[in-house]
Ligand SMILES: Nc1ncnc2c1ncn2[C@@H]1O[C@H](COP(=O)(O)OP(=O)(O)OP(=O)(O)O)[C@@H](O)[C@H]1O
């Protein structure tokens with residue numbers, strides 16, 4: 001934390017929504033060597049802790065100390081500022097915190113204790129902290145805990161840990177409301193308790209795509225000021241059986257294979273993705289299957305838009321309104337049943353369904369830069385069979401400014417529901433008597449050199465593996481909320497305003 005001191009006659013401007021805390025200050029303890037107060041008999045002071053916005057969406061906690069000789073005046077200020085803070089009703093007072101000590105570089109506990117807990121305590125937020133001892137510990141706990149006690153749930157870890165907490169919360173909400181998650185058409189109950197993500201994983205894509213940076217202090221401050229960002233969630237089913245929810249990437253082929261291989265190399269930490277990524281790239285497997293989807297007609301946006309989803313996004317707002325109107329008109333009748341399905345058969349290197357841009361430090365614009373956080377749609381990206389060189393050109397575009405959809409072998413659609421069945425499953429189902437078909441070789445028999453894999457891939461579902469050769473996916477508009485505000489427009493403008501504040505100080 002950096003500090004400043006304000007003397008009589010000086011000005012300071014900090015919006016109340018960005019004040020973290022106000023505290024009486026003992027100037028003698030502060031050990032200031034210079035300053036007029038040293039000449040005073042007994043100066044009185046208070047310190048305002050506030051959010052300081054830096055470059056690249058980074059926030060940190062700064063403070064400014066105000067002092068004067070009049071004790072009563074000083075106390076009046078403290079009282080008035082504390083009352084103003086009390087009016088910030090969206091701020092959490094009691095949080096339930098889950099820490100995965102094994103995510104990313106295994107720094108979750110340290111990150112929380114050193115960087116986050118002191119800020120929560122400064123902001124007078126009470127916490128119940130739960131350090132997980134196994135996978136699904138947090139999820140299981142969320143089904144038992146008295147959830148109404150809390151204003152939010154915080155997960156310290158990566159995308160997989162977030163996924164666990166999300167499954168616990170959404171699952172709990174449906175159970176309490178008597179909704180059967182196995183019914184793919186069930187209208188799910190919105191989850192009003194917000195989740196905060198303190199990034200301590202390997203990719204931290206959900207945090208990066210919703211805040212603009214993977215930084216524990218920035219995320220802690222978004223939680224403290226009580227930000228709220230609605231988020232679309234897709235449900236994944238197979239044969240009327242619920243499999244998973246997803247908010248970022250649901251990927252088959254390339255990203256599924258990377259994840260499956262990387263799980264065996266967890267000991268490598270985040271580097272495992274580079275190792276498995278390179279290996280998967282060299283293997284160049286493609287997978288055959290049938291994709292069906294319903295285009296998202298309710299939204300004004302398109303995956304090829306130049307503008308991205310930003311704080312207070314009007315596309316998300318309009319899309320949500322449009323969906324609400326449709327629902328009102330249709331009542332209980334499922335309008336989706338009547339809408340057209342598009343069908344595509346082929347061989348694919350990657351099938352990616354993304355509910356958000358999937359930006360992360362490795363890919364700052366993400367897999368679909370114009371995807372929206374809360375528009376009730378997902379972007380379906382199909383990378384058809386192509387040469388290794390072309391696939392590399394496509395991957396390189398994840399890391400630069402060039403249009404990653406501007407390739408003849410890449411198609412992108414904005415969808416509200418999607419289905420996939422692998423060729424293998426179709427063959428098995430359509431010709432169960434042909435026993436020979438069950439005993440296939442590992443690669444395409446017609447063209448052994450083509451790297452077309454007859455075996456199935458795995459789904460990468462927000463960083464969790466999911467084995468299913470047939471799935472149906474449905475986007476649920478704004479099913480949950482995060483302690484975030486989306487990515488803020490024009491970061492430079494924010495830092496310029498902040499410098500004006502600094503000049504005033
Ligand atoms: N105590 C624990 N021991 C083992 N696994 C755990 C524990 N707590 C949580 N997990 C599981 O660890 C998995 C991975 O954790 P996490 O997402 O935090 O890190 P990561 O995989 O390194 O990061 P990312 O998902 O961003 O790539 C999650 O699926 C979670 O269910």
Ligand SMILES: CCCCCCCCCCCCC/C=C/[C@@H](O)[C@H](CO)NC(C)=O
Nearest residue numbers: 159203205249273358362363395398462463
């Ligand atoms: C030679 C150039 C190669 C460039 C490769 C770019 C890789 C970009 C990675 C983007 C992944 C974004 C999707 C996020 C997925 C997460 O859910 C998951 C778990 O955290 N992470 C991964 C890597 O699968």
Ligand SMILES: [Ca+2]
Nearest residue numbers: 232355372377
């Ligand atoms: Ca979306």
